[in-house]
Amino acid sequence: MTYQPGAVVRVRNTDPDHHTRMPRYVRGHTGEVVAVLGSWVLPDDNARGMARARVETCYAVRFSAADLWGSGTHMVTVDLWESYLDQP
Amino acid sequence: MGGQTGFGPVPVGEDGEPAFAADWEARVYALAAVLRQRGLFNSDELRDAIERLPPGQYLGASYYERWLGAIETLADEKGLA
Numbered sequence: 001m002t003y004q005p006g007a008v009v010r011v012r013n014t015d016p017d018h019h020t021r022m023p024r025y026v027r028g029h030t031g032e033v034v035a036v037l038g039s040w041v042l043p044d045d046n047a048r049g050m051a052r053a054r055v056e057t058c059y060a061v062r063f064s065a066a067d068l069w070g071s072g073t074h075m076v077t078v079d080l081w082e083s084y085l086d087q088p
Numbered sequence: 089m090g091g092q093t094g095f096g097p098v099p100v101g102e103d104g105e106p107a108f109a110a111d112w113e114a115r116v117y118a119l120a121a122v123l124r125q126r127g128l129f130n131s132d133e134l135r136d137a138i139e140r141l142p143p144g145q146y147l148g149a150s151y152y153e154r155w156l157g158a159i160e161t162l163a164d165e166k167g168l169a
Contacts, residue, residue, distance in 0.1 A: 019136035047132035 001057045002082060007033040009061060010088040011080065019047035022084040025068050026061075026076075030088050034077060035060040042081055056082040113152040120159055129162045137161045 003009060013028035021043045037058040045053035061080050065072030108114040120134060129137075137158035141149070145157060163169040 019132060019139060021135075041132075043132040043135070046130055047136040049130075049133060 001036060003033045003036070003057075003059055003085070005033050005035060008088055009033060009059075009085040011061075011084055012086055016044065018044055020044045020084075022080065023078060026063060026078055026080070029063055029067055031061040031063040031078075033059045034062045037079060040081070042083065044081075054083075058082070059085070061085070108152075116152045116156045116159070120155055123159065123163075128166055128168060133162060134158050 008030060009032075010030045011022065011026045011028060014022075015027075016022075037060060039055050040058045042054040042056050058079055058081050060077050062075050062077045065074045065076050068076060108117070123129060124131065124134070134155070138146075138154045140161065141154060141157050146154060149157060160169070
């Protein structure tokens with residue numbers, strides 16, 4: 001576990017050629033960790049049937065809707081695995 | 089959907105509303121659960137297979153029609169069918 005609640009993180013701006021649970025609408029955006037959700041198998045590996053799929057810490061990360069889409073006053077929270085995130 | 093705009097709001101059912109709109113939807117859900125428990129595929133492989141549906145099929149299908157299409161894909165790829 002790298003990040004604690006309150007940490008500011010940036011989602012990596014990548015375009016993997018396989019399944020991922022890193023939604024396009026948050027890639028490259030900065031958000032705040034609001035909860036640490038424990039260790040979960042990495043979907044990117046598990047979707048490819050890898051025998052040794054990585055297990056990573058998953059975080060609930062909150063974004064401003066206005067940052068993501070240019071309008072809106074609400075916040076959007078997305079569950080994101082450790083390797084989807086970087087320090088800004 | 090997929091982070092794209094223009095698909096309108098997601099309808100949220102009232103508490104107590106049946107989980108399935110039709111019997112066949114419950115059967116598709118149960119089929120996926122059994123095949124997952126038997127080890128044919130895991131939840132991420134099912135999600136991946138949903139995303140790999142041909143775009144025209146994906147966009148024209150309901151939620152559980154997509155599940156059924158993904159089950160058919162995986163059953164074929166893994167030699168079950």
